[in-house]
Amino acid sequence: MPTLSIVAPLYNEEGNVAELVRRLRAAADGAPGIDGYEIVLVDDGSTDRTVELLRRHAAADPRLVIVRLSRNFGHQLAATAGLDVSRGDAVVLIDADLQDPPELIPAMVQRWLEGFDVVYAVRRKRKGESRFKIWTARLFYRTTQRLTKVAIPVDAGDFRLMSRRVVDALKVIRERHRFIRGLVSWVGFPQTAIEYDRDSRFSGESKYPVSKMLRFAIDGITSFSDVPLRFASYFGFIVSAIAFLVGIVEIGLRIFTGYNLPGYTSTIFAILFLGGVQLIGIGILGEYIGRIYEEIKGRPLYLLAGVERADPAPVGEGNSVPSVSPGTR
Ligand code: UDP
Ligand code: MG
Numbered sequence: 001m002p003t004l005s006i007v008a009p010l011y012n013e014e015g016n017v018a019e020l021v022r023r024l025r026a027a028a029d030g031a032p033g034i035d036g037y038e039i040v041l042v043d044d045g046s047t048d049r050t051v052e053l054l055r056r057h058a059a060a061d062p063r064l065v066i067v068r069l070s071r072n073f074g075h076q077l078a079a080t081a082g083l084d085v086s087r088g089d090a091v092v093l094i095d096a097d098l099q100d101p102p103e104l105i106p107a108m109v110q111r112w113l114e115g116f117d118v119v120y121a122v123r124r125k126r127k128g129e130s131r132f133k134i135w136t137a138r139l140f141y142r143t144t145q146r147l148t149k150v151a152i153p154v155d156a157g158d159f160r161l162m163s164r165r166v167v168d169a170l171k172v173i174r175e176r177h178r179f180i181r182g183l184v185s186w187v188g189f190p191q192t193a194i195e196y197d198r199d200s201r202f203s204g205e206s207k208y209p210v211s212k213m214l215r216f217a218i219d220g221i222t223s224f225s226d227v228p229l230r231f232a233s234y235f236g237f238i239v240s241a242i243a244f245l246v247g248i249v250e251i252g253l254r255i256f257t258g259y260n261l262p263g264y265t266s267t268i269f270a271i272l273f274l275g276g277v278q279l280i281g282i283g284i285l286g287e288y289i290g291r292i293y294e295e296i297k298g299r300p301l302y303l304l305a306g307v308e309r310a311d312p313a314p315v316g317e318g319n320s321v322p323s324v325s326p327g328t329r
Helices: 017-029 050-060 075-085 102-113 131-147 164-172 180-187 210-224 227-257 264-297
Strands: 004-010 037-043 064-069 090-093 118-126 156-163 191-198 304-308
Touching: 004 017, 004 075, 004 102, 017 037, 017 050, 017 102, 037 050, 037 075, 050 064, 064 075, 075 090, 075 156, 075 164, 075 180, 090 102, 090 164, 102 118, 102 156, 102 191, 118 131, 118 180, 131 210, 156 164, 156 180, 164 180, 180 210, 210 264, 227 264
Parallel strands: 004 037, 004 090, 037 064, 118 191
Antiparallel strands: 064 304, 090 156, 118 156
16 A cells, blocks of 8 residues: 655744644545555744644654754755655645645545646635735746746646655756756656645745745746747847848938938937846846856755654655755765
8 A cells, every 4th residue: 555745844834833734634644545644844944933843743643754954945945855855655745834725635646546646736716815926926837838848837836746756756856946846847757737726824924025936936947948048149139130220221321312310319229228138138147157056066955954753664665765965966
């Protein structure tokens, strides 16, 4: 009988811990065809009482595994740490704020048993999120879809079930600007979607301010597309063609009519406009060079402060736990 892991990253989620554990447990208990499960809770360097509360719950339930990172590494890396430590035959990744309803897990497991390697949850509605967030999220999903060669599902977050072979594939991909949902699409294998309505947060506030959202969006696009790099060349061709035509017209006017335009407006416009375009081009180059620099340093993706689990033996067979040098290539 297969086993299940549920992985949730937590950053200052003290108000959600009790409810999260309660609902995850209920969901895992109700999952069909599952023989044993673990709940991997990753503390992403919380500064509130999250760890203390996690430990209190883990003391009463050996199926809870606590993964502590050495500091705050961010959502995607915390999730990666959880996936690395997880041992189940199928792994569900879920947010800790209960925006993703755990009650969907049995249905995900059902689809997995039917033979799908990835079951991702597509947001039909989003409750309790600002119009701004919904609108920017939509814009982001559509833009990435247009710019990337990998078909990344629209309106699907990281809430998904992955089979062991998909998680093992993710373990091999150690790029640091992680865009997990994109990587999962890249991996391939049979994938399917189920729809759900996204709830509002159970407690606390979003840990994704606009600046982090923007960073995340840039990571998503630059990780999966080199189209922006070509922006400067495409634009250069267009501007050169226009300049050539304008040049011919000007010369023609000068020769045949002797007319010469004193064009301050057009000159200053051309200078400012092209200056702006050049700066954008350099900025895009910088984005990619920065990523090359990050990758070349080869630092570990995250550092573990500890893995606390009741039983150190693997749940399933053949699933090694990367407890030495986690996150290294
Ligand atoms: N999170 C994390 N580290 C961070 C920021 C967020 O582990 O630096 C976790 C957070 O605790 C939550 C999940 O990532 O479980 C999603 O974050 P959040 O709900 O704040 O994002 P939103 O749903 O607003 O996009
Ligand atoms: Mg949330």
